Amino acid sequence: xxxxxxxxxxxxxxxxxxxxxxxxxxxxxxxxxxxxxxxxxxxxxxxxxxxxxxxxxxxxxxxxxxxxxxxxxxxxxxxxxxxxxxxxxxxxxxxxxxxxxxxxxxxxxxxxxxxxxxxxxxxxxxxxxxxxxxxxxxxxxxxxxxxxxxxxxxxxxxxxxxxxxxxxxxxxxxxxxxxxxxxxxxxxxxxxxxxxxxxxxxxxxxxxxxxxxxxxxxxxxxxxxxxxxxxxxxxxxxxxxxxxxxxxxxxxxxxxxxxxxxxxxxxxxxxxxxxxxxxxxxxxxxxxxxxxxxxxxxxxxxxxxxxxxxxxxxxxxxxxxxxxxxxxxxxxxxxxxxxxxxxxxxxxxxxxxxxxxxx
Numbered sequence: 001x002x003x004x005x006x007x008x009x010x011x012x013x014x015x016x017x018x019x020x021x022x023x024x025x026x027x028x029x030x031x032x033x034x035x036x037x038x039x040x041x042x043x044x045x046x047x048x049x050x051x052x053x054x055x056x057x058x059x060x061x062x063x064x065x066x067x068x069x070x071x072x073x074x075x076x077x078x079x080x081x082x083x084x085x086x087x088x089x090x091x092x093x094x095x096x097x098x099x100x101x102x103x104x105x106x107x108x109x110x111x112x113x114x115x116x117x118x119x120x121x122x123x124x125x126x127x128x129x130x131x132x133x134x135x136x137x138x139x140x141x142x143x144x145x146x147x148x149x150x151x152x153x154x155x156x157x158x159x160x161x162x163x164x165x166x167x168x169x170x171x172x173x174x175x176x177x178x179x180x181x182x183x184x185x186x187x188x189x190x191x192x193x194x195x196x197x198x199x200x201x202x203x204x205x206x207x208x209x210x211x212x213x214x215x216x217x218x219x220x221x222x223x224x225x226x227x228x229x230x231x232x233x234x235x236x237x238x239x240x241x242x243x244x245x246x247x248x249x250x251x252x253x254x255x256x257x258x259x260x261x262x263x264x265x266x267x268x269x270x271x272x273x274x275x276x277x278x279x280x281x282x283x284x285x286x287x288x289x290x291x292x293x294x295x296x297x298x299x300x301x302x303x304x305x306x307x308x309x310x311x312x313x314x315x316x317x318x319x320x321x322x323x324x325x326x327x328x329x330x331x332x333x334x335x336x337x338x339x340x341x342x343x344x345x346x347x348x349x350x351x352x353x354x355x356x357x358x359x
Contacts, residue, residue: 003317004310005347008056008324010264010300012228013176015100015324017056017349018317019338022267022304022326023104023179023234025061027074027116031129037064037077038086047090050331051099054338054349057324058099059232059267060090062106062181063170065162069107069187072114073129078105078166084173091174098350102177104234105166105221107159109187110135110148110196136191136213137198142275156203156213159187164220171225178225179232180217180263184272188214189236192254193246193273211254215261222262230264232302237270237289240277248289252296259299266293266301267326284312291321302326310341 005017028042029035039060047058064070064077077083087103094101113130114121123145124130134155135148151159167178182188190196191213197204203212218233225231235254239245255266268290271279279285286305294301303322306329307313313325331337339358342349351359 002314002345002347004314004345005342010230013230015056016098018324019055020057020324020326021050021055021331022328023059023061024328027072029074029076031073038083039076039090044090048093049335051094051097052352053336055099057102058094059179060103062104065105065107065166068131071108071112072116074116078169084169087173100176102179103170103175104179104181105163106181107187109190110141111185139196160216160220163217164224167221167224177230177232179234180221181234182214183234183236183269189273193239195239195241195245195274218261218263231262232265232267233258233263234267236272237268239273240271240279241274252293255293255297255299266299268293268301269304287316287321310344314345
């Protein structure tokens with residue numbers, strides 16, 4: 001059997017294949033009114049298309065744990081029951097297609113309150129439904145972003161509680177897996193890295209202090225999330241800085257701690273926490289970071305980063321570099337990637353009855 005189409009079980013959840021969709025923000029939720037942060041027809045059509053295409057696991061885009069946690073005013077949220085009910089429509093359909101529904105819970109930190117990327121992505125103020133951003137330290141992401149407000153210890157603990165509350169709502173919304181967003185320069189990543197965390201209290205300075213907030217979030221979510229359901233964590237394995245940044249060595253060390261705290265899989269990405277860095281982008285450029293975690297720890301990993309064809313994905317799994325692959329841009333281009341890859345590799349994938357003429 002093709003490695004790409006072997007089922008994969010974590011705790012009591014079996015994912016039918018290793019073709020997974022990573023979280024990719026759509027910046028398409030309403031920015032005002034009672035449906036702020038709730039998914040609507042665009043989100044349903046977007047995720048439903050990839051489910052009918054045979055994708056084994058779909059991780060819904062970064063979903064904010066509070067209004068201030070959004071990257072933009074147009075992000076999804078999981079802070080009220082109106083949002084929960086809207087998400088149920090999506091999870092019901094994904095489950096009916098045999099796809100496992102997952103969701104990434106996030107806080108944007110100092111990179112919050114920005115416009116849609118296709119409108120430039122610049123920070124927005126109150127006149128455009130914007131707000132004051134928050135961070136471990138009063139350090140802006142770059143010269144375009146405003147100086148964020150440094151969080152107090154009480155505010156840090158409030159955010160830990162917001163992640164737990166969002167996990168409770170995600171369960172009510174029908175999700176089988178929760179992923180905590182600890183990557184790409186957003187709040188948890190900002191705490192982890194000495195580049196963005198200049199605190200001198202219990203949440204800054206040493207490696208142990210800088211990882212404290214992330215582990216408190218993991219513990220709070222794991223306490224809410226049922227024992228039979230998996231918990232993922234997304235990490236930026238490196239800041240791509242020559243000094244004073246989060247490194248691959250830190251990631252390997254942290255992976256072991258995450259596993260001990262109840263995380264079931266590490267979703268390994270890179271970058272996003274420092275502006276102006278040079279990243280050697282190319283096919284599979286982030287896979288070696290996942291491979292290292294897999295080889296040096298007992299925590300399962302998923303690889304991401306310009307994985308674009310079936311043979312490439314199959315090779316990553318066959319070589320033992322990862323336990324699953326996450327295809328972002330390729331699934332945007334081709335919602336039926338899994339079905340076509342199964343035909344190419346001789347694998348088996350769910351095909352809706354209505355689409356059997358395509359087999």
